[in-house]
Amino acid sequence: MAKQKKAPRPRAVPPRGFRDYFGTDVSERSKMLREIADVYQLYGFEQLESSAIETVEALGKFLPDVDRPNEGVFAWLEEEDWLALRYDLTAPLARVYAQHRNELPNPYRRFAMGPVWRNEKPGPGRFRQFYQCDADTVGSASMAADAEICAMLSDTLERVGISRGDYIIRVNNRKVLNGVMEVAGVLDPLDPDRFTNERGIVLRAIDKLDRLGLEGVRQLLGEGRKDDSGDFTKGAGLGAGQAEIVMGFMQALGDTTVRTLDNLQALVAGSGVGETGVDELRQISDLVVAQGYETDRIMLDPSVVRGLGYYTGPVYEAELTFKIKDEKGRLRQFGSVAGGGRYDDLVKRFTGQEVPATGISIGVDRLLAALRMKGRVGQTAPGPVVITVMDRDRMSDYQSMAAELRAAGIRAEVYLGNPKNFGNQLKYADKRKSPIAIIEGDVEKAAGIVQIKDLILGAELAKKASLEEWKARPSQIESPRAELIEQVRKMLLAQALSE
Amino acid sequence: MAKQKKAPRPRAVPPRGFRDYFGTDVSERSKMLREIADVYQLYGFEQLESSAIETVEALGKFLPDVDRPNEGVFAWLEEEDWLALRYDLTAPLARVYAQHRNELPNPYRRFAMGPVWRNEKPGPGRFRQFYQCDADTVGSASMAADAEICAMLSDTLERVGISRGDYIIRVNNRKVLNGVMEVAGVLDPLDPDRFTNERGIVLRAIDKLDRLGLEGVRQLLGEGRKDDSGDFTKGAGLGAGQAEIVMGFMQALGDTTVRTLDNLQALVAGSGVGETGVDELRQISDLVVAQGYETDRIMLDPSVVRGLGYYTGPVYEAELTFKIKDEKGRLRQFGSVAGGGRYDDLVKRFTGQEVPATGISIGVDRLLAALRMKGRVGQTAPGPVVITVMDRDRMSDYQSMAAELRAAGIRAEVYLGNPKNFGNQLKYADKRKSPIAIIEGDVEKAAGIVQIKDLILGAELAKKASLEEWKARPSQIESPRAELIEQVRKMLLAQALSE
Structure with a gap:
């Protein structure tokens, strides 16, 4: 041992x-995923x-370069094969379906x-490993x-604890926008590159409606827009009449589903x-109305753009509509927690056949954050x-005491550190968020009793209690050893009731 | 699209x-892990x-070579850092504890x-990604x-479905073997290299008791052993008297715990x-006896060697004792499903301080396999x-029917493939292991009824039924549409009862 050369100490940090996720971070997420799985099943x-x-x-x-595959994934050369960590759950689904079809x-x-990995620049709240939760047909x-x-997504949100009225699932369809563009006559579907490029600009313009308002979007559909700082953003180059047709699409939402559909029908007539x-x-x-899902849960909304570029037909987005304060203290909607749509080229790369598919992905961390804000998890x-x-x-x-408590279904542990300093034991109990500490010294042992200390009440009393309050509800009681379980149960119940 | 160059199709296989794990493979493992987590909590x-x-x-x-880190892990160079997938759950615990102590x-x-990854040669039943489940203090x-x-491990095994009597947790202690060697006077603790090398040979010899018997082990402790094929294995080179002391350790198991301890005490006296x-x-x-764990659950056993080389004090091993047939049709014990022990250098690499630690690791796949064999999972x-x-x-x-069934807590789905060929729909139901199919054609719709087809009974009758049996318990019933839920419930219950 003495002969060993001293190596520099490694840094104790993750990449x-x-x-890392500790304790309730893990168990709360597990519980939410379990509830989601119950609905899916x-x-x-x-x-x-x-x-x-x-x-x-x-x-x-991701095509391998000479040295290494493209950005975005964690990949490495293993013997002859380039291997990579999955970056989502859809690409593996395609491989599995093609293999086992x-x-x-x-x-x-x-x-x-499960977790997915992205080799992207990390930022505040943005990690390179995170959970996804997908369902696809x-x-x-x-x-x-x-x-x-859509119906399943609605059930799922309610099941994990989002109340009806606090969310809305919006449905749009990529084909309608394509139809609108065809009617506007600006985009040539026979020139796919130009089509894709201009469609991208149009989609991004529509997506900015919330922030820029109608006039801002109209400028971006036309020549372009100069913002307050003087910066100029190039537009899609549509003529005024053409832009008007696209604007009509964004504003096609009627006060009933029938009116929305009529508006859209009028816009795409002939396409x-x-x-x-x-x-x-x-x-x-x-279909969703026949199953009892009215527009307070699932509605058509032509202004939903997210993902339109990627999908081939219907797209859906689940938004939480309750308000939270943003980093500048302004109230805003919590926003999207799930999205998806139809995509038809899932396994074509493998088999040459087009296979239709549709699905959703839930943002696990965002949904969990929403549940924490609403007090649906993390309270108890x-x-x-x-x-x-x-x-x-x-x-x-x-x-033995611990074993008895556990047999009664009560979480319990014996202090396993150095017992000399009793203060350290109580500090430990505090770090463990313990509701109760049990004390049995020689005196108690001889008398056949135990001290049961209410740590929650104790902390409250320490903060504000008068002498009278201390006396009225003592935070420590003496109990016969034989009544330990009964008294602990009683105290836990009192704590739960006074919360 | 037509202009696209044809790339070769990728192979649809995992590395x-x-x-991959499908359906019940995943849900059964999740359920077992959840039960284990309940006990741990x-x-x-x-x-x-x-x-x-x-x-x-x-x-x-794992020290990086010039080109890449050592074998055994999946590792790659990412910007300036070598990164690697965790190969167990203990090394990350050391890092986390050092970071957040x-x-x-x-x-x-x-x-x-969770999963861990090993860059090892795969073999039948041996995968490069598998689950571990650890608990450490x-x-x-x-x-x-x-x-x-040890007590928690016992509770855990019973909780997931291993009956008392079908398992035993054996406890040994590395220090006792060190003491035995010290008394035998063969191994010089002051010459660590020689000590480690010979201790390894002794440990491997003891571990072969089951297969080679006492005489074989004695030979391996001495000069060496020639097997039936004439191959010679070099031994540890102990003298006869020295070997006898080590043999005594292996055979120190008494018929009571007190006798076992007395035997060991006699062997190590003076060390x-x-x-x-x-x-x-x-x-x-x-301690375990005071908590009610008698030797039918947790026992001392000096012949437990596995891991002695790695640990610094107590070691434990959980064995399932019921018999299974091996690949040659011979009956043998199912064997080990968990093991662990005390190790004291957990975070020393990071902080320079020795921190005592002890823990177990459950072999998730082996335990799940045992539960399947015992019929504790996979039945329903x-x-x-x-x-x-x-x-x-x-x-x-x-x-709407599906929605009603789900609202009643019954898993249900509508066939979403091409409905033209009814035979395909029933084949699909078969692949889905559906207990029941619902049929509502125009005739039924007009009459306000549905057909409810018992697919499990149907399959049975198709195999063996006489005409009388067909009539006595028809596998398809007609029900008023309004009574759909009630009739499906009744049929599911009848299926569960006749299992």
Whole structure:
């Protein structure tokens, strides 16, 4: 040992952009995911846990450079293969479905929950490992699959603790926008590059409605817009009449679903793809209404743009509508916690066949944050009862007490540090958020009693109590040893009731 | 689209040594882990989920070569840092504890469950990603911490479904073997290299008792052993008298705990470290007995060797004692499903301080396999009720049925594939392991009824039924639409009862 050369001490930190989750951080998330899984299973979805590592070849999208694959993923060369950590749960679904399509039920309803990894610049609250929770139906082109996903998302939000009225699921359809553009005559679907580029500008302009207002968006659809600081953003270059048609799409929301559909129908009249899109929206709307989901839960909304660029038909977005304060103290809606839509090229890369698919992804961390804000989680996580050690030769007495408490379903632990300093034991109980400490010294042992200390009440009294209050509700009671369980139960109940 | 160059299709397979888990594979493991977590939490342990990726520097043990770090881990160079996937849950615990030791309660009881990754040659049933489930107490040198871990392991096994009598937790102590060696006078603790090398040979020899018998082990402790094929294995080179002392250790198990301790005490008399080891075993035994764990659950056993090389004091191993058939059809014990012990250099690499720690790791896949063999999981996983589609214009009728069934807590789904071929719908229901199919064509709709098809009974009758049986218990009933839920409930109940 003495001969060993002294190596520099390693730093005890995770890599940049990674973090650890402790105690209730983990258990609260687990509980929420369990509730989500319960709903998904009720809808006939089956869980899939694919491997965290895929070949870069199977993940696709990321072409290896000479030295290393593209940004965005964690990838490395392993013998002859480039391997990578999954960056989402959809790419692995594509690989699994292509691999097992002959054995899997068709259509295949699957859900998945677990960590994904992104090799991106970390920032405040932005980590390089985070949870996703997805549900997808693969192999069905029916709008019933989309309607079902929306209904399931609604049930899921209510199940985890978001009240009806505190959320809304908005549905739009990419085909309607394509139809609008076709009618406006500005975008040439036969020139895909130009189409994609200008569609991108149009989508980004629409997405800024909240922030820039109608006039700002109109400028971005036209030549461009100069902001307050004088910076100029180039626009999509639409003529005034053309821009007006796109503006009409954004403002097509009527006060009833029927009116919204009529407005859209009028905008896309004559466009095949546009009329298909409107018909799809109508089908989804009819299906969810037939299942009892009115517009207070699921509504059509032509202003939903997020993801329109990626998806091929219906898109959905779940927004929490209650207000929170942003970093500048202004009230704003909590915003999106889930989104998804239909995409039809899931397994084409592998098999050459187009397979229709539709699905959603829930932002696990955002939803959990919302539940914490609403007080739906994080309220009740009392620590264990701590049995203090007054005499280290009587550890077995203390362990027996712990065993009795656990047998009664009460979390309990014996202090296992150095027992010499009793103050340290109480400090420990405080760190453990213990509701109760048990004390049994030699005197108590001889008398067949234990001291039961109410740490929650004790902390309250220490803050503000008068002498009278101390006397009226003493924070420490003496109990016969034989009544330990009964008295602890009583005290825990009193604590729960006085919360 | 037509202009796109045709890239070769990627292979739809995971990397070699990785696999996917479907449906009940995932949910059964989740359920088992949840039950384990419940027990751990009852004992006051808190869950920790550390990041899957660590710096190679923090993981330690693996020194980077010129090109890449050592074998055994998946590692890659990321900007300036070598990063690696965790290969177990103990190395990350060391990093987390060193990083947060001032905020964490001390002692710190933590549990962790999740995948780990090993860059090893895959084999049948051996994967490069698998689950571990650990519980450790950091910061306590007390044998009460070890006793508690053994008691908790016992509770855990019973909680997940291993009956009392089907398992045993064996406890040994590394210090006792060191004492035995000191008394035998063969191994020089002042020459660490020689000590380590010969101790390794002795440990491996003892570990072969089951297979080679006493005489074989004696040979391996001495000059060496020639096996039936004539191959020679070099021995530890102990003299006959010295070997006899080590043999005594292996055979020190008495018919009571007191006798076992007496036997060990006699073997190590005069060795300080040996006597400390015997005293530690006595303390653990007293503590678990005081909590009600008799030798049918937790026993001292000097023949337990696994891990002795790694640990510094007590070691524990949980064995399932029921018999299974091995690949050659011979009956043998199921064997080990968990193990652990005390190790005292957990965070020394980071802080320079020795911190005592003790813990266990459960082999998640092995324990789950044992539960499957005992029929404790995997018995009851009925699929969802499948509502067939007779008329694709009435999807909303079918979705409403599904919604009603779900509201009653019954898993249900509408067939979302192409409904034209009814046979495909029933094949789908079969793949989904559906207990019941619902049929509502135009005729039924007009009459206000539905057909409810018992798919489990149907499959049975198809196999073996006589005409009389068909008539006595028809596998398809007609029910008023309004009584759908009631009739489905009744049928599910009948299926559950006739299992």
